[in-house]
Amino acid sequence: MKVRTDILRMYKEIHGWVGIVSGLALFIAFFAGAVTMFEEPIQRWASPPTSLSAPVPLERAPELVEAVLAAHPEAARSYDVHLETGPENPARVTWSQGSRRDPQVFLAALAPDGTLEVERQAASPVAQFIDMLHQQVGLPFAHEVAMPIMGAISLLYFIALASGVIVLLPSLVSDFFAVRVGKNAKRMWLDVHNVLGIVSLPFHVIMALTAVVFAFHDEFYDLQGAAFMDRGAPRAQMAPPAPPPPRAQGPELLTPAELAQRIESQAPGFTLRAITYHTGREGEPQARISGYDPRFGLRGPTFGMVEADPVTGALTDTTYMPGLQDAWGATITSFFALHFGSFGGAPIRWSYFLLGLAGAMLFYTGNLLWVESRRKRERKAGAVTQTRATRALGALTVGVPLGCVAGISVTLAAAKPLGTEATAGIHSAIYYVVFAGFVAWALVRGAARGAIELVPAAALALLTIPLASLAFLDLHPWSQPLVDAVSVALAASLALTARATRRRTRNGPRDSVWSHPRREAQANTTTHATAPERKPAI
């Protein structure tokens, strides 16, 4: 396809600049996002075993609820009965207090002698921390500060996609299946970058558009409300519901087992996960049911929702109920499901994991290309050494992605020794110490030497995950081989990268930021053995 050359040149420059500004943040968002595809296995892997008694069978849930409400009447406002229990959620009944942002969750169980046991939530916060890292593109700021920045980066990301496609249009057919591996490393990286970008373009368009909405939906709703929507209703409806009437006066509720049975008969194929009992605005009892159905997209990252009447078992609001929504509800749900990968079960989870890693590679290769192009342009302009900006960007291109991989690995591994002491704050501190260490090391040592040293370091960081599994085997029973296996696979691919990196720094162009020739090969040509970047290539 023919495109005017001035348009091509213009969009090529725009692509480069929006890419370099947003690339490193997008790497973090994509790597952390790929990891959150396995949020549930990670939570199971990381959560320490509970000291609570085994959950009572679902049939005995009413007895447990009775005991909880007698001892903790505040739980009557809203409590959950879990149909699925496991290491990350070891109790049949839970309730939470405090704000929605910082809830305190309490778990309840019955001891063998029938007495009530209550424990503060012991599920590991590490999966949630990684999800936060993903949502805030790695920025350690308050949510309100990080979200507009994430939104701006998402806009740049979309411009990068559009401009990248325009630039590629003329050579799309001839370049599509060509990955030229050979002497010209830049050509090879460009081919890889193009193939990754074109093959996963629909995925990236979805991610960019949904991320813009996730960042700015409050502002969008406010603008719409100020201009042409009826205002007032949303905030009023969000007022806390009336306190529940004393239980004795309320209508007789179905038991959780009966309610689950009635839901299942109305929605065959839907697997219930939990029932939240709460009260409506008029004090009437309501039940929110969460669960999943792999045949349909889910509104939440791992679950869909339906409102039901806990007295009759009738479904009252099916807007977010997989399979029972109207066309509009299903359309809105599809936007979320396409971002979360919450449709189609395990094959889609794995595809999204690989697409997420491929996306991270897209941004990494994009940064490499930018640094290489700068070098060539600066050489043409007469400079024989790399400018400070190019050297710093080269170092960040090494330090930020590897620091992100290593930081996530170490903070995840730390969940095992931390056990019940773990908090989101501790996990955050561990991540940022490792991340900052990698970035600082890369800046001090330069891209080439930094890469030789940091790639193996990141591989070792990944190996701390299976090591933590082994070291704490007696405290944490081993249950999630997937988490350990994926860590080992990623570490192995980094080990292969380390070999290629060493070769490149020795044999690649000397004036590249990636150059760090072997000392003995250099001894007779230069006295600047410690500053090889200063030597121009011939």
Add this chain to the structure above:
Amino acid sequence: MTPPLTSRNWAGKTAAGLVLGLALAVGVSGLLAALLGVRDSFFSPQGQFTMWIIAPVWCAVLSLCFLFRSGLRAWLWLGLAAAAVWLTLFALGSLS
């Protein structure tokens, strides 16, 4: 012969794309809301759909605004488009 396009005058074009692109996108979502007859964007899925429409329109304008020859032209044309959309909304009696 018109002068070739360049990325040098990006600031004016980008500003037009950001500000007027958003104005245009919110206006388009208002037209859609009028078409669907929704007055509440938060609690009905139709209303949420009109909110979702803002992102693709805004992103498209922001990506293509560089095709204007200058920042001034970008502000002029996008301003005209946004004015047309918002005047239509006004004529429809949708504005609150």
